Each structure stands twice: as C-alpha cells, then as structure tokens.
Amino acid sequence: MLLLQLLLDGIQSGAVYALMAVGFAIVFGMTRIFHYSHGATYLIAGYGFYACTSVFGLPWYLSVLAAIVLSAGFGALVQLLVYRPVQRDAGSFFTVFVASFGVGVVVENLLAMMFGSGFLSVTSPLSRAQPIMGLYISQLGMIIVGTAPLIFLALNYFFDRTSVGLALRGLADNPDLVTVYGLSAKSLFLIALVLGSLLVVPAAVFQTITAGLTPSAGHRVMLISLAATIIGGIGSLRGAGLGGLLLGVAESLSFWRLPAGWSDAVTFLILLAFILLRPSGLLGQKVRV
Amino acid sequence: MVNYFANLVTVTGISMILAISLNLLIGYAGIFSMAHAAFYGVGAYVAALLALHYTAELTLAVPLAMVTCAAASLLISLPALRVRGEYFVAASLGLQVIAFTVFEQWHSVTGGLSGLIGIPVAELFGYSLASPLAFMGVTIALVALVALAVICLLRTAFGRDLRAIRDDETAAAAAGKNVAVIKSIAVAISSALCAVAGVLYAFNIAFVNPESFTLNLSVLVMAMVIIGGAGTITGPIIGAALIQCLPAALSWLPLPPQNIGYLQQILYGLAMVLLMIYRPAGLMGKARSKG
Numbered sequence: 161m162l163l164l165q166l167l168l169d170g171i172q173s174g175a176v177y178a179l180m181a182v183g184f185a186i187v188f189g190m191t192r193i194f195h196y197s198h199g200a201t202y203l204i205a206g207y208g209f210y211a212c213t214s215v216f217g218l219p220w221y222l223s224v225l226a227a228i229v230l231s232a233g234f235g236a237l238v239q240l241l242v243y244r245p246v247q248r249d250a251g252s253f254f255t256v257f258v259a260s261f262g263v264g265v266v267v268e269n270l271l272a273m274m275f276g277s278g279f280l281s282v283t284s285p286l287s288r289a290q291p292i293m294g295l296y297i298s299q300l301g302m303i304i305v306g307t308a309p310l311i312f313l314a315l316n317y318f319f320d321r322t323s324v325g326l327a328l329r330g331l332a333d334n335p336d337l338v339t340v341y342g343l344s345a346k347s348l349f350l351i352a353l354v355l356g357s358l359l360v361v362p363a364a365v366f367q368t369i370t371a372g373l374t375p376s377a378g379h380r381v382m383l384i385s386l387a388a389t390i391i392g393g394i395g396s397l398r399g400a401g402l403g404g405l406l407l408g409v410a411e412s413l414s415f416w417r418l419p420a421g422w423s424d425a426v427t428f429l430i431l432l433a434f435i436l437l438r439p440s441g442l443l444g445q446k447v448r449v
Numbered sequence: 450m451v452n453y454f455a456n457l458v459t460v461t462g463i464s465m466i467l468a469i470s471l472n473l474l475i476g477y478a479g480i481f482s483m484a485h486a487a488f489y490g491v492g493a494y495v496a497a498l499l500a501l502h503y504t505a506e507l508t509l510a511v512p513l514a515m516v517t518c519a520a521a522s523l524l525i526s527l528p529a530l531r532v533r534g535e536y537f538v539a540a541s542l543g544l545q546v547i548a549f550t551v552f553e554q555w556h557s558v559t560g561g562l563s564g565l566i567g568i569p570v571a572e573l574f575g576y577s578l579a580s581p582l583a584f585m586g587v588t589i590a591l592v593a594l595v596a597l598a599v600i601c602l603l604r605t606a607f608g609r610d611l612r613a614i615r616d617d618e619t620a621a622a623a624a625g626k627n628v629a630v631i632k633s634i635a636v637a638i639s640s641a642l643c644a645v646a647g648v649l650y651a652f653n654i655a656f657v658n659p660e661s662f663t664l665n666l667s668v669l670v671m672a673m674v675i676i677g678g679a680g681t682i683t684g685p686i687i688g689a690a691l692i693q694c695l696p697a698a699l700s701w702l703p704l705p706p707q708n709i710g711y712l713q714q715i716l717y718g719l720a721m722v723l724l725m726i727y728r729p730a731g732l733m734g735k736a737r738s739k740g
Contacts, residue, residue, distance in 0.1 A: 194535065245726045254481065257538070258675055259725035265668065265718030269711040379664055383546065386539050394535065425550040428543030432525070435540050 165295055166412045172301040174408025175308035176363045178401040180381055181388030182315065183359030185400035188389060190332045190352040193243055194253060196260040198385055199378030200267035201357045205231040205364035206373045207271050213282050220284070227361050235357025238263055239350050264378055272375040281372035304366050311362070312401060319397070328352055332395065380424070387431040393441025402442055406430070455581035459653055461693040462588040463646045466595050468673040468685035470642035473599055475671070476680030477608070478635040479615035483667050484525070484541035487548035488518045488640040490662030492647020494552065497565045497657045505569045507578075507587065507648070514648045515641035522640035526633040545664050552659035564658025571652035578652075588649055595642050600682060602638065611635055672717045676724060678731025687733055692717060 180202065187195040208230040212223035238260070246259045284300070319325040330338045331348050339345050360381070367373065385400075388407055392399025407427050414426040434441060467489060474480040492514040499510050525544045530537055552559050559565065571578045571587075578584045602608050610631050613621040622628050651657050669692065677688025695716065699709050724731060 194538070242722060242726070246729075253535075254475075254479070255725045255729045257481065258671075259722050261668070261671075262718040262721030262725070265672075265721070266715050269714040269718065273708055273711045273715075376665075383542055386542065390536065390539050419554065421554045422550060425547045428546050431543045432540060432547075435536050439536060 161295075163413075163416060166416055167409065168295055168297065168301075170409035170412030171405070172305055172408070173412060174405035175305050176366050176404075177384050177388060177408045178404030179308055179311060180360045180363040181385045181392070181400040181404035182312070182397050183356040184382075184385035185389045185392070185394075185397050186328075186359070187352055187356035189395045189397065190328050191349050192253070193349075193353075194257040194260060195353075195356065196257060196382055197238055197263040197267065198356070198360065199380070199382035200264045201231050201234050202360040202364045202381040203267055203271055203373070203375060203378045204234045205361045206368045206377070207275060207280075209365050209368050210275075210280050210282055210373060214280075224361070224365055227365060228358060231357045231361050231364070232354045235353040236350060239353040243349070243353075244346070264382070268375045268378055275375070277375055279372040279374055280368075282369050284369050298370075300366065300369060304362065307362065311359070315397070324348075324351060384427065387427055390431060390439075391434045391441055393443045396441065396443040399441050399443035452581045455585040456653075457693075457697075459581070459585045459588045459649070461690055462585070462592045463649050463653070464670070464673060464689040464693050465592050465686050466646035466649070467643060467670045468677065468689040469592075469595050469599055470639045470646070471670050472674045472679055472681075472685040473602075473639045473642070474635060475674050476678075476684070477603060477615060478611045478632060479618075480530070480632060480636060481538045482541045482636070482639070483538060483664065483671075484544040484548070485643055485670050486662045486664065486666035487545045488522065488643040489647045489650070489666070490548060490552055490657075490659070491518050491521055492644030493651040493657045493662070494559060494565070494647075495644070496648040496651040497568050498558070500568050500571070500652070501565060505572050505652070506575070507571050507573050507652075510571075510648050510652075511591075511645055514644040518640040518644035518647075519637040522636045523633060526636040527629070530629050530632045530636070542664075545667055549659055549663060552662060559659070562659060564656060566656050568651055568655045568657070570655075584653060588653075591645055591649065595645060596682065596686070598642065607631070607634070669717075672721055675731055676717065676720050678733030681731070681733045684731050684733035688731070 180198070183201075184195060184198045187193055187198065205227040209223050209227040212218040212226045213220060218226070242259050242263055243256060246256050317325075319329060327338060327343050327348055328351065330341075330343075331345065331352070335345055338348065363381070364373075367377070384404070384407060388403035389400045390403070391406060392401065392403035407430065410430055411423045411427055414423045418426070467485060471482065471485050474482050495514040495517050496510040499505075499513060504510075525540050526537070553562055555561075571584065573587060578587060603611075610621065610626055613624070614626065614628055614631060618628055650661070654661075673688035673692050674685045675688070676691065677686065678684025695713050696709060699713055699716075700706075702709075702712075704712065728734070
C-alpha cells in the first residue's frame with residue numbers, strides 16, 4: 161500500500177515536472193537558448209501567486225491569472241532585453257547561458273530581499289488529502305494530474321496543426337531556412353520564450369500550495385527540467401514530458417527505501433546513467449558518441 | 450588587525466585558486482563546469498579527515514586531495530565529455546547536487562550537516578602554521594604555484610590542443626586529436642588544482658560542513674572568472690579579488706546586514722548580464738571587435 165501511495169504521489173509530482181520540463185525543452189529545442197532563468201520564471205509565477213492570494217487577498221483564479229501574465233511577461237522581457245542583445249552578433253551558447261544565469265541570480269536575490277529566504281506557502285482546502293480506498297489523494301493533486309494531459313494535447317495540436325507551431329518546429333530544424341521563407345525568427349523566438357514560460361505556471365502554483373516556495377527553488381526547477389530534457393532526448397518535447405514523469409515517480413519511490421535527503425541524488429544518478437549509457441535519451445535523435 | 454588582514458588575504462587567495470582552476474576549463478578548454486564547489490569540498494574533506502585521523506602535514510594533504518579530486522572528476526568527465534557541451538553542464542550540475550547530498554548524508558565520514566570540527570593546525574615540513582601570517586604566506590605561495598602551473602601548461606602542446614578544441618572541436622578532431630581524452634585530462638587537472646583551495650580552506654577555518662560547498666559557490670566562482678575575463682591569466686585573479694572585496698565595500702552602505710548578501714549577489718548577477726551584452730570577454734579580455 162505504501163508503494164502504491166508513493167507511486168501515486170510520484171505521478172502527481174511527475175505531472176508537474178513534465179510540464180516545466182516541456183517548457184524548458186520548447187525554449188532549448190526551438191531556439192538553442194540554454195534558458196537557465198527558467199527557474200527564475202518559476203519563482204516569479206510562484207511568488208506572484210503568493211503575493212496575490214496572501215498579501216492582496218485576491219481570489220485564486222485572479223491570482224493564477226496574475227501568475228500567468230507575470231511569467232509570460234518575464235519570458236518576453238528576458239528575450240527582448242537580454243537574449244536578443246546578447247545574440248545580436250552571434251552570441252555563443254556560452255555567452256547566452258551566462259547571461260541567463262545572471263538573470264536567475266538577480267531574480268532569486270531580489271525575491272529573497274522582498275519575501276525573505278524562508279518557506280512561504282498558501283494554504284488551501286484543496287491541498288488537504290482525502291482518503292480514497294486507503295490512499296490519500298488531494299483534490300489539487302487530481303486537478304493537476306487531470307490538467308497536465310489536457311495541456312499536452314493542446315500543445316500537440318499547436319505543434320502539429322497550426323502554422324506558428326510548424327514554424328517553430330522549422331526553427332528547431334533549420335533557423336536559416338525559416339528566415340528564407342519570410343518568417344521572422346525574432347518573433348518566433350519570442351513566442352517560444354513566452355510559451356515555455358507559461359508552462360511553469362502550473363508547477364509554480366501547485367508547489368506554492370503544497371510544498372511551499374523558497375527563493376533558492378529556482379535552481380532545482382532548472383535542474384529537474386534540464387535532467388528531464390536530457391533523459392527524454394534533446395529536441396523531443398514528448399521525451400521531455402516522459403522524462404519529467406519518470407523523474408517524479410523515481411524521486412517519490414526513492415522514499416520507500418532511502419532517507420528523504422537522498423531524493424535529489426536519485427534524480428541525478430538517473431541523469432548520469434542516461435548520459436553514460438544512452439545520451440540520445442528516450443525519444444531523441446541519435447547523438448554522436 | 451594584522452590577523453584580520455592576513456585572514457582576508459588568505460580567503461581571497463583561496464578564491465583566486467578556485468577561479469584560476471575554473472578558468473582553465475571555461476576559458477581555455479571551453480568546458481562549462483558547475484561542479485567546482487563539489488571538487489573544492491572533496492579537497493576540503495580529504496584534508497580535514499587526514500588531519501583529524503592521521504597528520505596535518507600540508508605536503509601530504511595537498512597531493513592526496515589533488516589525486517582524489519582528479520580521480521573523482523574522471524568518473525563524470527569520461528562519460529559526459531563524449532557528447533556535446535550541454536551534457537557536461539548537466540552532468541556537472543548533477544555531480545554538484547550528488548556531492549552535496551553525500552557531504553550532508555554520509556554522517557559517519559563527513560559528520561553530516563554539523564560537519565567536522567576541531568581540525569588541527571596545518572604543518573609544513575613539521576613546522577606549525579599557527580600564525581595567520583605564516584598561513585597567509587603559504588597561501589600566497591600556493592596561489593603563485595597554481596597560476597604558474599596553468600601558465601606553463603598552456604605553453605605546452607597540450608595547452609595548444611586545448612585552445613584548438615575550444616575554438617573548433619571538429620577541426621581539432623579532424624587533425625587527429627582525441628578530443629574527449631584531452632578534455633577529460635583538462636577537467637582532471639582543473640579539479641586537482643581546485644583541491645588545493647579546498648585543503649587551504651579546511652585548515653584556515655578549522656571546520657568543514659556541507660553549507661560551504663553548495664551550488665551557490667560554484668556560481669560565485671563562475672562569476673569571478675567571467676567578470677574578470679575568461680581565457681586570460683589576470684582575469685580570474687582580478688575577478689576573485691573584486692568579488693571578495695565587494696561585501697566589505699557594501700558593508701559601508703546603510704543597509705540591514707541580512708540584505709548585504711542579497712545585494713552582493715544581485716550586483717554580480719547584473720554584472721554577468723551586462724558584461725555578456727556589452728563585453729562578453731570580461732574586464733580583462735579583449736573588447737569585442739567592431740563589425
């Protein structure tokens with residue numbers, strides 16, 4: 161029974177990880193930007209949600225809306241104010257990464273200054289676990305496990321059927337060709353950043369209600385997104401989603417046999433095993449070895 | 450006052466060793482490592498354990514820590530460097546997290562969160578280095594040695610191979626260079642040099658715990674290298690000095706003490722962003738050519 165409960169918890173956090181990993185994979189796969197401030201987007205959405213509910217006393221749906229607007233706006237700002245100037249004369253992978261990292265550091269510490277470095281959380285009746293057939297499930301957990309597949313279906317439709325989605329996939333394959341066809345790479349980059357940023361909102365809201373937020377949580381979000389992207393295979397969005405789910409389940413199952421402090425190490429042992437044995441990931445294209 | 454000054458110089462010197470050794474990777478080999486704090490930690494724990502259980506002799510602690518770190522680095526670099534650069538970033542991040550978990554959870558050896566206390570005073574050829582001035586002298590000497598080692602290394606054929614790989618990996622491979630092996634050796638050397646800083650840290654503070662070897666420190670060292678100028682000899686030294694002196698300068702501002710740490714980090718985060726936009730080569734690096 162304990163194992164089943166852990167599996168269930170793992171699917172919950174796995175759904176959340178999958179969403180944020182796909183967000184990172186969209187940015188990384190389509191634009192090749194190593195978007196380290198993905199973690200910062202998560203913090204902005206989470207603290208935005210917290211401030212709206214607990215400080216300003218707004219109802220939850222307005223707070224979620226605020227989190228959505230904040231994270232999309234932040235994604236757009238980072239692209240316009242940081243990535244675009246850095247890349248104006250062929251900024252390397254490295255320079256973009258450092259700039260993104262710098263943004264992450266600034267956001268983390270600004271939030272720490274404003275909200276303190278301790279845990280903050282929003283209490284909600286939704287997060288209380290209800291016993292169902294001997295297993296403990298919260299309504300919030302059910303909501304998240306229910307919405308994640310819907311979001312993935314929508315993304316699937318977007319990338320397979322809409323012209324913007326197809327253009328984004330083209331951008332991933334051959335950025336020069338996309339420009340030749342008369343599409344603006346600049347606006348596609350912006351769309352990728354905004355879309356990627358939106359996908360951390362469910363994760364941020366869910367974590368704020370269940371586990372709570374700290375300013376240093378951004379690094380962990382980034383680490384998990386990156387690990388899931390590599391496990392799934394760089395360039396594959398479905399892979400990143402699967403990778404996130406796998407990491408969530410593995411992390412939760414690790415509580416079965418290992419002390420709580422080891423769960424992060426389990427995540428990265430899985431990552432190292434993939435890099436060692438199968439660098440192309442679950443669904444990625446073959447990587448030169 | 451003299452002791453305060455000596456300690457400040459020692460701490461700055463330790464940062465310089467960290468920055469110089471990381472610069473070998475970032476600046477000359479084009480490898481982005483986020484695990485520098487982990488190797489620093491391994492060096493510190495090796496020195497602490499050796500001193501607590503056997504001897505506080507630096508001539509023994511430094512080589513032992515260097516060999517341990519070099520060996521540990523091969524564990525991750527051999528698999529990760531076979532594939533593209535992003536994988537090494539991920540693998541080193543993973544290693545950093547795993548190392549912290551091990552420092553924190555392996556109570557019987559590392560003492561867990563409370564760490565190892567009461568590390569005896571370091572000795573050099575049997576002479577005790579109890580005075581902060583003497584320890585400062587040893588630190589300065591080691592900074593010079595590490596810098597010299599890097600300068601000499603870069604003048605050898607190996608150093609040229611490294612820069613060739615950084616500039617064009619495919620061309621270097623086409624010229625018959627075994628890219629993965631050369632990169633792995635560079636990571637091993639960098640980790641070994643980083644271990645020197647760890648040993649000095651452990652003896653200087655006489656106490657080690659996992660909190661000193663977090664991802665934040667890896668970030669800080671990276672900031673030193675990048676702000677100073679990756680790929681230059683003087684850059685990391687200047688960067689380390691600047692970042693070490695920043696908290697002292699900020700403490701003059703009328704701010705609540707807990708905010709100084711945050712403000713310091715905000716400033717170097719901002720510096721990283723602005724430098725990447727306007728001067729990607731860092732303060733000491735060549736300015737971007739126009740055109």
